[in-house]
Amino acid sequence: KNEVEQSPQNLTAQEGEFITINCSYSVGISALHWLQQHPGGGIVSLFMLSSGKKKHGRLIATINIQEKHSSLHITASHPRDSAVYICAAPNYGGSQGNLIFGKGTKLSVKP
Amino acid sequence: NAGVTQTPKFRVLKTGQSMTLLCAQDMNHEYMYWYRQDPGMGLRLIHYSVGEGTTAKGEVPDGYNVSRLKKQNFLLGLESAAPSQTSVYFCASSYVSPYNEQFFGPGTRLTVL
Numbered sequence A: 001k002n003e004v005e006q007s008p009q010n011l012t013a014q015e016g017e018f019i020t021i022n023c024s025y026s027v028g029i030s031a032l033h034w035l036q037q038h039p040g041g042g043i044v045s046l047f048m049l050s051s052g053k054k055k056h057g058r059l060i061a062t063i064n065i066q067e068k069h070s071s072l073h074i075t076a077s078h079p080r081d082s083a084v085y086i087c088a089a090p091n092y093g094g095s096q097g098n099l100i101f102g103k104g105t106k107l108s109v110k111p
Numbered sequence B: 001n002a003g004v005t006q007t008p009k010f011r012v013l014k015t016g017q018s019m020t021l022l023c024a025q026d027m028n029h030e031y032m033y034w035y036r037q038d039p040g041m042g043l044r045l046i047h048y049s050v051g052e053g054t055t056a057k058g059e060v061p062d063g064y065n066v067s068r069l070k071k072q073n074f075l076l077g078l079e080s081a082a083p084s085q086t087s088v089y090f091c092a093s094s095y096v097s098p099y100n101e102q103f104f105g106p107g108t109r110l111t112v113l
Helices: none
Strands: A004-007 A010-014 A019-025 A032-037 A043-049 A052-056 A059-064 A069-074 A083-090 A099-101 A105-110 B004-007 B010-013 B019-025 B031-037 B044-049 B065-067 B073-078 B087-094 B108-112
Touching: A004 A083, A010 A019, A019 A032, A019 A083, A019 A105, A032 A069, A043 A052, A043 A059, A043 A069, A069 A083, B004 B087, B019 B031, B019 B087, B019 B108, B031 B073, B044 B065, B044 B073, B073 B087
Parallel strands: A010 A105, B010 B108
Antiparallel strands: A004 A019, A019 A069, A032 A043, A032 A083, A052 A059, A059 A069, A083 A099, A083 A105, B004 B019, B019 B073, B031 B044, B031 B087, B065 B073, B087 B108
């Protein structure tokens, strides 16, 4: 079973700061997912990446397949970025339909 | 397009009662999933379906049953609710593979007393 670990669990930042959230996994994968869970509970997919880097607005996701590690960066953070960020990796050895989800990083950006 | 919808949004049950959660998607996705989310834990897969008429067990299937009679609908049933099933339930769907982008419903908050 793929083990997915995120750090930190909680993160408080001041508006404008550069944010980094880390995700590591134990079993080699083809792609990793980053998701955002809003304070109201809704979950949206941010990125799915298999190599290198992807950018969407102020969000940047990177992955190092050899080191089994991915990072999510937020530049010029804003209070509206406050949310729980979740990474997920395929569980090839488990149920066919399985993604293994990290426990999430709760980000709070203060004005 | 509504995307993925779930009914109901909230429900309180007494131990031993039964209920059905409904998930509907209008994106013509083949794969559908039911997850539960508990404090301090990641999303965990309960059951999933790879197409109309098919269902399979996920990581935590005990105490739940599912059906996918129509491609757009995926039902999650609790036959005899227990307090351990108090959780937030999310439905999701994806087009071809579970490893592709998954689209989530808004969630159902279930409390079992």
